[in-house]
Amino acid sequence: MPPKKKTKAAVVTATTTSTRSTRSRKQQDDASSVISVESVKTVNSTGSAKRKRAGSMSVTARSTKKAKESTETWWEEVAGCSDAEILDGEGFQKWIEDLGLDPSGMFMYLILYKCQAKTSMTITKEQFVRFMDSIGVKSNSQLLTVLSALLSDIRPATAPHPNPNFKPFYKWCFQHFKPEGQKGMPVDFAEIILQTLLDPTRYDPTWVSEEEPTKNEQFPHVDAFCEYITQSDPRPVHVINKDQFEQFYEFNLAVSWSAVEHSEDSAWPALIDSYVTWKREKYPA
Known part of the structure; x- marks a missing residue:
């Protein structure tokens, strides 16, 4: 039986079907090609991104290592030897001299506080590196450029605008400088601490000690109070406790030299009440 002759419609249908099939295969091939190309692009892009990230991480790691080495190199210069793990009194004294600062100023107090030293008048290498890295300082010269700002940040000020950063520093100093295991601070030592912390002029890097110190205008009770606790006979107390130390600062903010507010x-x-009674008799306003 001869094959049926395709009608025009059948030919068109077959051709269309064939064309569609061909187009479909071509589209699939094209799609596969596109997918393949895009896949390669994605892989290449991902690989490039990974290489970039790896390179970036490598640079960051090298930078961190370099910064650490720089800070640690500076520590070795400050501490005086490569294997030193602490900097204490004598080391501080030499460092202060190298910086050209007055040893009676606020520098040592500032560094101990900012490094959050755990042992009295001693900082460790770890504490030093951590703090200096946090402020981006790697040398004595760099430290001197930011020293004024660091000191201003904790400088005491009286009402109506007391510095909120000073009080935590002031309270920390009592805990740090009192004898270990004791609840109070001997009055002779408390005198030095109070006259240092509550003297705003010492928070200037250029400050130098004078034979005749200037009157403390902002905290006028400091010198009189220190005279009262160290020179009275008999002394009213032998140690200053935490509450007395902290409240003396608040007293200076609230009570003027005349003590009329008391x-x-x-x-x-x-x-403090007994001091006011003594002060009114010896230094009547």
């Missing part, structure tokens, strides 16, 4: 009903420690 009354018997004031909730100050008994030591």
Whole structure:
């Protein structure tokens, strides 16, 4: 039986089907080609990104290592030897001299506080490196350029605008400088600490000690109070406790030199009340 002759419609249908099939295969091939190309691009892009990230991480790691080495090299210069793990009194003294600062100024107090030293008047290599890295300082010269700002940040100020950063520093100093295992600070040592911390002029890097110190205008009770606790006979106390130390700062903010703001009903420690009585007799306003 001869094959049926395709009608025009059948030919068109077959051709269309064939064309569609051909187009479909071509589209699939093209799609596969596109997918393949895109896949290669994606792989190449991913590989490139990974290489970039790896390179970036490598640079960062090298930079971190270099920065650490730089800070540690500076530590070796400050501490005086490559294997030193602490910097204590004598080391601080030499460092202060190398910086050209007055040893009676605020530098040592500042560094101990910023490094959060755990042992009295001693910082460790780890504490030093951590703090200096946090402020991006790698040498004595760089430290001197930011020293004024660091000191200003903790400088005391009286009402109506006391510095909120000073009080935590002031309270920290009592805990740091009092004898280990003791609740209070001997009055002779407390005198030095109070006259240093509550003297705003010492927070200037250019400050130098004078034979005749200037009057403390912002905290006028400091010198008189220190005279009272160290030179009275008998002394009112032999040690200053935490509450007396902290409240003395608050007292200076609230009570002027004339002490007119103070009354018997004031909730100050008994030591401060007795100081006011003594002061009114010896230094009447």
